[in-house]
Amino acid sequence: MDPDDMSEMEPAPREGEALASLRKADVWTGLVLAVVAAAMVAKALTFPLAGTYAGVKNAWYVSPALFPLMVGGMLFALSAGLVARALRDYRALRPDGHIFGVSLAVAGGRDAVLIAGLLAAYIVGLVPRTDFVVATALFLLVFMGVYVIASRTGRTVLVALIALPSVLALAVAVGGGWPAPRSGGQFTADGALAVVLAAAALAFAAFARGEERRRIVPVLASAAGTSVVLSAVFKYGLLVPLPREGAGVFLMDGVADRIAALFG
Incomplete structure (x- = not known):
């Protein structure tokens, strides 16, 4: 041969x-x-x-x-x-x-632990306490981001940006200090999480290199779009209350009311 x-x-x-x-x-x-x-x-x-x-x-x-x-x-x-x-x-x-x-x-064990950790941060820490729209967008962005960018530092930053607010929210709730739904304190917490979401988006864009940059817009659009569409389907289509309705859902309600007024 x-x-x-x-x-x-x-x-x-x-x-x-x-x-x-x-x-x-x-x-x-x-x-x-x-x-x-x-x-x-x-x-x-x-x-x-x-x-x-x-x-x-x-x-x-x-x-x-x-x-x-x-x-x-x-x-x-x-x-x-x-x-x-x-x-x-x-x-x-x-x-x-x-x-x-x-x-x-x-190899595979690391991925399994990472996925389990991200799901735990989302389900246990954020979903019961923070606005569902914002929390879901953050989770999807981090989940997709850690598998798109190759930078180890970038992946660590993204994981930290969902892990830290999750642990903090859980700790405050265990201590009995978490605010009531749709209260001023709830909107403040949701606003802080929205800032974390913006920081995660910036970090994802900053650490993307080469061909990874072509996926910045699709990942950001998928994270935000999936969160909004999923929330709207359940809340306005199936009439199912979301786990925690805060600042993001409040804004969606305002848009939904305007649309209803136009077609009413």
């Missing part, structure tokens, strides 16, 4: 090994997400789906359980799909490999 042909064939096993490692990481990432989704669904099932309160009968479609049930259910389904596909690809690449071997902890 021509030596040049042999040199072209050499990278193939290494590429297959790298792909197998990625699929192994996907399995563990999917398992972590599935556990988080199952916990969300289990918690949501403790909420009342229907009932009569103060003489008013509430239907299931306005239950506070509907939103987390839908999000948790979709997340679980997507996680199960990720695990199934990753297992299939891994077995095709390495029929004799051990998918649950301890060597996974070096």
Whole structure:
């Protein structure tokens, strides 16, 4: 065989090994997400789906359980799909490999811990206490940003910008000092989180390099657009109250009232 042909064939096993490692990481990432989704669904099932309160009968479609049930259910389904596909690809690449071997902890384990940490910061720290629109935009921006930019410093800054306000909000709430919904204190907290969101957007743009810069606008638009559209669908379409309605939802209400007045 021509030596040049042999040199072209050499990278193939290494590429297959790298792909197998990625699929192994996907399995563990999917398992972590599935556990988080199952916990969300289990918690949501403790909420009342229907009932009569103060003489008013509430239907299931306005239950506070509907939103987390839908999000948790979709997340679980997507996680199960990720695990199934990753297992299939891994077995095709390495029929004799051990998918649950301890060597996974070096690469895939880091991604699984990162995703679990970001979800915990969003679900446990921010969603119950800060405006849903702002908190969701921040989470999506950080979640996408850490996988777009290659700078380790940039990724660390983005993670810190969601972790710190989450821990602070949780600490204040545990101490009994968190303000009531739609109060002046709530709007102040939401404004502070909006500043953090702006800082995260600036950090993402500042640390993006080369081809990464082409993804700045799509990532920012996806984070903001998904947050607004998702919130509007649940609040105005399905009539499901959001977990915490603060400054962002207040602004959306103003826009919705103007639109309703135009078509009323």
